[in-house]
Amino acid sequence: MTQAEIWINDFLETSKNENEVVMFNILCGDFNFDNMSIGDKENWEHSLMKQYQDPARVRPGLDHPWAVGTECCQHSMYDKEVNTPEGLKSVLENDGTGYIEDVINPEMKGKRRLDYLLYSEQGMNKDLEVNVEEYQFVTQLATLTDHIPIAMTFTIQSKGQDTQAAHL
Numbered sequence: 001m002t003q004a005e006i007w008i009n010d011f012l013e014t015s016k017n018e019n020e021v022v023m024f025n026i027l028c029g030d031f032n033f034d035n036m037s038i039g040d041k042e043n044w045e046h047s048l049m050k051q052y053q054d055p056a057r058v059r060p061g062l063d064h065p066w067a068v069g070t071e072c073c074q075h076s077m078y079d080k081e082v083n084t085p086e087g088l089k090s091v092l093e094n095d096g097t098g099y100i101e102d103v104i105n106p107e108m109k110g111k112r113r114l115d116y117l118l119y120s121e122q123g124m125n126k127d128l129e130v131n132v133e134e135y136q137f138v139t140q141l142a143t144l145t146d147h148i149p150i151a152m153t154f155t156i157q158s159k160g161q162d163t164q165a166a167h168l
Helices: 002-015 038-044 047-051 085-093
Strands: 025-030 057-059 115-120 128-137 150-158 164-167
Touching: 002 047, 115 128, 115 150
Parallel strands: none
Antiparallel strands: 025 115, 128 150, 150 164
Protein backbone atom coordinates (compact mmCIF):
# COMPACT_ATOMS: atom_id res chain seq x y z
CA MET A 1 0.00 0.00 0.00
CA THR A 2 2.80 2.38 0.86
CA GLN A 3 4.58 1.69 -2.43
CA ALA A 4 1.36 2.26 -4.37
CA GLU A 5 0.88 5.56 -2.54
CA ILE A 6 4.44 6.63 -3.46
CA TRP A 7 3.93 5.69 -7.13
CA ILE A 8 0.58 7.50 -7.33
CA ASN A 9 1.94 10.67 -5.75
CA ASP A 10 5.01 10.56 -8.01
CA PHE A 11 2.79 10.10 -11.07
CA LEU A 12 0.56 13.01 -10.06
CA GLU A 13 3.57 15.27 -9.53
CA THR A 14 5.48 14.38 -12.71
CA SER A 15 2.88 13.69 -15.40
CA LYS A 16 0.73 16.84 -15.43
CA ASN A 17 1.67 19.73 -17.69
CA GLU A 18 0.97 23.29 -16.57
CA ASN A 19 -1.78 23.80 -19.15
CA GLU A 20 -3.65 20.61 -18.17
CA VAL A 21 -6.51 20.30 -15.71
CA VAL A 22 -6.98 17.05 -13.78
CA MET A 23 -10.67 16.22 -13.98
CA PHE A 24 -10.71 13.11 -11.77
CA ASN A 25 -8.41 10.72 -9.92
CA ILE A 26 -9.56 7.08 -9.79
CA LEU A 27 -7.88 4.06 -8.19
CA CYS A 28 -9.39 0.61 -8.64
CA GLY A 29 -8.56 -3.06 -8.47
CA ASP A 30 -8.36 -6.22 -6.38
CA PHE A 31 -6.73 -4.99 -3.16
CA ASN A 32 -6.83 -8.43 -1.44
CA PHE A 33 -8.12 -7.05 1.87
CA ASP A 34 -11.53 -6.09 3.12
CA ASN A 35 -12.70 -3.13 5.13
CA MET A 36 -14.17 -5.08 8.03
CA SER A 37 -11.89 -7.98 9.00
CA ILE A 38 -9.79 -7.09 12.03
CA GLY A 39 -6.84 -8.89 10.43
CA ASP A 40 -6.96 -6.32 7.62
CA LYS A 41 -7.13 -3.30 9.94
CA GLU A 42 -3.61 -2.16 9.05
CA ASN A 43 -4.68 -1.92 5.40
CA TRP A 44 -8.07 -0.24 5.88
CA GLU A 45 -6.44 2.33 8.15
CA HIS A 46 -3.56 2.99 5.73
CA SER A 47 -3.08 6.61 4.63
CA LEU A 48 -3.86 5.65 1.02
CA MET A 49 -7.39 4.73 2.13
CA LYS A 50 -7.67 8.19 3.71
CA GLN A 51 -6.43 9.89 0.55
CA TYR A 52 -9.08 8.12 -1.55
CA GLN A 53 -12.82 7.95 -0.92
CA ASP A 54 -14.54 4.56 -0.95
CA PRO A 55 -18.26 5.02 -1.75
CA ALA A 56 -19.12 1.60 -0.28
CA ARG A 57 -17.50 2.38 3.07
CA VAL A 58 -19.17 4.22 5.95
CA ARG A 59 -15.88 4.48 7.84
CA PRO A 60 -12.77 2.34 8.38
CA GLY A 61 -14.04 -1.01 9.64
CA LEU A 62 -17.65 -0.59 8.47
CA ASP A 63 -19.19 -0.85 5.00
CA HIS A 64 -22.62 0.41 3.98
CA PRO A 65 -25.38 -2.19 4.43
CA TRP A 66 -25.92 -2.28 0.64
CA ALA A 67 -22.29 -3.25 -0.07
CA VAL A 68 -21.75 -6.87 -1.07
CA GLY A 69 -18.77 -9.18 -1.04
CA THR A 70 -16.78 -9.33 -4.27
CA GLU A 71 -14.84 -12.61 -4.03
CA CYS A 72 -16.90 -15.63 -5.08
CA CYS A 73 -16.22 -19.06 -3.60
CA GLN A 74 -14.58 -20.92 -6.47
CA HIS A 75 -16.03 -24.26 -5.39
CA SER A 76 -19.61 -23.00 -5.72
CA MET A 77 -19.47 -20.36 -8.47
CA TYR A 78 -20.98 -22.80 -11.00
CA ASP A 79 -23.90 -23.83 -8.77
CA LYS A 80 -27.29 -23.29 -10.39
CA GLU A 81 -28.19 -20.65 -7.76
CA VAL A 82 -25.41 -18.33 -8.99
CA ASN A 83 -24.56 -19.36 -12.57
CA THR A 84 -26.79 -16.70 -14.16
CA PRO A 85 -26.68 -12.94 -13.70
CA GLU A 86 -30.15 -12.99 -12.14
CA GLY A 87 -29.30 -15.83 -9.77
CA LEU A 88 -26.05 -14.23 -8.66
CA LYS A 89 -27.87 -10.93 -8.09
CA SER A 90 -30.49 -12.67 -5.97
CA VAL A 91 -27.88 -14.45 -3.84
CA LEU A 92 -25.94 -11.21 -3.32
CA GLU A 93 -29.11 -9.38 -2.27
CA ASN A 94 -29.78 -12.14 0.27
CA ASP A 95 -26.36 -11.98 2.00
CA GLY A 96 -24.26 -14.20 -0.30
CA THR A 97 -23.56 -16.75 2.45
CA GLY A 98 -21.97 -19.85 0.94
CA TYR A 99 -21.13 -18.12 -2.31
CA ILE A 100 -18.94 -15.21 -1.21
CA GLU A 101 -15.64 -15.94 0.55
CA ASP A 102 -15.71 -15.26 4.29
CA VAL A 103 -12.72 -17.34 5.35
CA ILE A 104 -11.25 -14.59 7.51
CA ASN A 105 -14.43 -13.54 9.29
CA PRO A 106 -17.48 -15.84 8.88
CA GLU A 107 -19.67 -13.33 10.74
CA MET A 108 -19.43 -11.04 7.70
CA LYS A 109 -22.04 -13.22 5.94
CA GLY A 110 -21.06 -12.66 2.32
CA LYS A 111 -19.73 -9.12 2.73
CA ARG A 112 -15.98 -9.70 2.14
CA ARG A 113 -15.28 -6.96 -0.39
CA LEU A 114 -11.76 -7.18 -1.86
CA ASP A 115 -12.34 -5.12 -4.98
CA TYR A 116 -12.40 -1.36 -4.79
CA LEU A 117 -13.30 1.59 -7.01
CA LEU A 118 -12.01 4.67 -5.21
CA TYR A 119 -11.77 8.35 -6.07
CA SER A 120 -9.74 11.25 -4.79
CA GLU A 121 -9.79 14.96 -5.32
CA GLN A 122 -6.02 15.11 -4.75
CA GLY A 123 -4.30 16.71 -7.71
CA MET A 124 -7.57 18.01 -9.15
CA ASN A 125 -8.26 21.62 -9.94
CA LYS A 126 -9.54 23.15 -6.70
CA ASP A 127 -12.65 24.45 -8.51
CA LEU A 128 -13.77 20.88 -9.34
CA GLU A 129 -15.69 18.40 -7.21
CA VAL A 130 -16.48 14.68 -7.67
CA ASN A 131 -20.03 13.53 -6.91
CA VAL A 132 -20.81 9.81 -6.98
CA GLU A 133 -24.17 9.34 -8.69
CA GLU A 134 -24.33 5.54 -8.76
CA TYR A 135 -22.27 2.60 -7.47
CA GLN A 136 -23.06 -0.88 -8.74
CA PHE A 137 -22.07 -4.50 -8.27
CA VAL A 138 -22.23 -6.13 -11.72
CA THR A 139 -23.52 -9.70 -12.00
CA GLN A 140 -23.42 -10.03 -15.81
CA LEU A 141 -20.15 -12.02 -15.69
CA ALA A 142 -21.55 -14.85 -13.54
CA THR A 143 -19.25 -17.93 -13.82
CA LEU A 144 -16.68 -16.03 -15.91
CA THR A 145 -14.71 -14.64 -12.96
CA ASP A 146 -14.44 -15.33 -9.25
CA HIS A 147 -14.79 -11.60 -8.48
CA ILE A 148 -17.89 -9.41 -8.67
CA PRO A 149 -17.10 -6.45 -10.95
CA ILE A 150 -18.01 -3.00 -9.68
CA ALA A 151 -19.01 0.14 -11.57
CA MET A 152 -19.42 3.76 -10.63
CA THR A 153 -21.06 6.73 -12.31
CA PHE A 154 -19.87 10.09 -11.11
CA THR A 155 -20.15 13.72 -12.09
CA ILE A 156 -17.53 16.40 -12.07
CA GLN A 157 -18.88 19.77 -11.07
CA SER A 158 -17.12 22.98 -11.86
CA LYS A 159 -18.13 26.39 -10.60
CA GLY A 160 -20.06 28.18 -13.33
CA GLN A 161 -20.29 25.13 -15.65
CA ASP A 162 -22.71 22.27 -16.21
CA THR A 163 -22.16 18.87 -14.66
CA GLN A 164 -20.21 16.36 -16.77
CA ALA A 165 -20.94 12.66 -16.24
CA ALA A 166 -18.40 9.86 -16.44
CA HIS A 167 -19.06 6.12 -16.30
CA LEU A 168 -16.43 3.66 -15.03
